[in-house]
Amino acid sequence: MAPILPEFNSLRLEEASTDGAPAWDLPAASLATPAADTRQILTFTFFTLICYLSIGLPLAILPAYVHLRMGFSAVLAGLVISIQYIATFLSRPWAGRISDRQGARVSVLWGMGACTASGFLLLIAVAVHFNPWLSFLSLIASRLVLGVGESLGSTGASLWGISSAGHEHTAKVISFNGVSTYSGLALGAPLGVLMENAWGLSSIGVLTILLCGLSFVIAARKTPVPVEPGQHLPFRHVLGRVAPHGMVLALGGVGYSVLATFVTLFYASRHWNGAALCLTAFGAAFIGARLLFIRVIDRFGGFPVAMVCLTVESAGVLLLWLAHSPWMAFAGAALAGFGNSLVFPALGVEAVRRVSIENRGTALSVYTVFADVSFFLVGPVAGAVIGGFGYASVFLFALACVLAALGIVMVLGAINCD
DSSP states (O other): OOOSSOGGGGOOOOOOOTTTOOGGGSOHHHHOOHHHHHHHHHHHHHHHHHHHHHHHTTTTTHHHIIIIISOOOHHHHHHHHHTHHHHHHHHHHHHHHHHHHTOHHHHHHHHHHHHHHHHHHHHHHHHTTTSHHHHHHHHHHHHHHHHHHHHHHHHHHHHHHHHHHOGGGHHHHHHHHHHHHHHHHHHHHHHHHHHHHHHOTHHHHHHHHHHHHHHHHHHHHSOOOOOOOSOOOOHHHHHHHHHHHHHHHHHHTHHHHHHHHHHHHHHHHHTOSOHHHHHHHHHHHHHHHHHHSTTHHHHHOHHHHHHHHHHHHHHHHHHHHHOOSHHHHHHHHHHHHHHHTTHHHHHHHHHHTTSOGGGHHHHHHHHHHHHHHHHHHHHHHHHHHHHHHOSTHHHHHHHHHHHHHHHHHHHHHHHHHO
């Protein structure tokens, strides 16, 4: 896959002088049109797309593969998905420091390399399928390495885009980074199912190696942006500033987490077909909302937008809980995706405002850590809920979490207005 735009889009022009500098010395933001800004941003969020395509490919396959084919419990089936976020959680601060201090391109290169390695580990898991526990451990290793790749790749891509396009485009970069995230998941889930049915699980490992290896080469050829000078705050200080926003992100993301992890088993328990399409519906609605309402954060502010989005998401999760047909579940997934779409950028903009420019890579990584913790905990906790109350109950659990997130963001919004 080729980069979306040529290399010149990543160049940064010098700031204009007050006595009338020539046009080529003006800031890039003053010369670029909105369309050019978007195209430039997409050359960096492309790497996030590849990261999450790699995550999406096995997403609808592994829970059923581990539970139904390998014979492990539903809790372990959830763990094989959510354990990825242990590595992502642990590597987020590292990814932020690398992006802030060594440059975003370094973070992206290491991320693409880790995602490539995860593909090789997936091939090993398939090769040793005759030993279920050894195969399971290889799957766990693949997911852990992929978690590191996600952290490095997506954090680096976000900061690279912000630094290149200009900090005034932070909301736009975060929004398009999210579009890339869910585009990768929405494309990857059904593609992974088709590939696994046709050629087996090993084909997903091969495609992961090819896509991520090529992306590594593309990143290596792109022009880096300068590292911002200044005082770099310790991780704990940044954590304290963005933790309230992160809590909302964590609770608001539970709806997606339970859908992504257990929708295959939920559909199987009802004897329905098309579970992967629920993830596609979520992703398509998510992307559509981002593209249609990308400017509302700058117009109305992060907190009001987050309140509306969480309200819509809670309605979608409620519909999933009450679903008595696959189409009702499909509609609930789409509504949840539409509502969840702007939660991350709306609160992300508010979070990064609380730190200086040279610490924004760390702030983004710390903010995203809360989603990682949520994704990791949701798998085992939701698996236990399913074990006690059935598959539908997991969406009632998600609804309670989303409503809690709505309550917190209403308090944050009220404090911000004072």
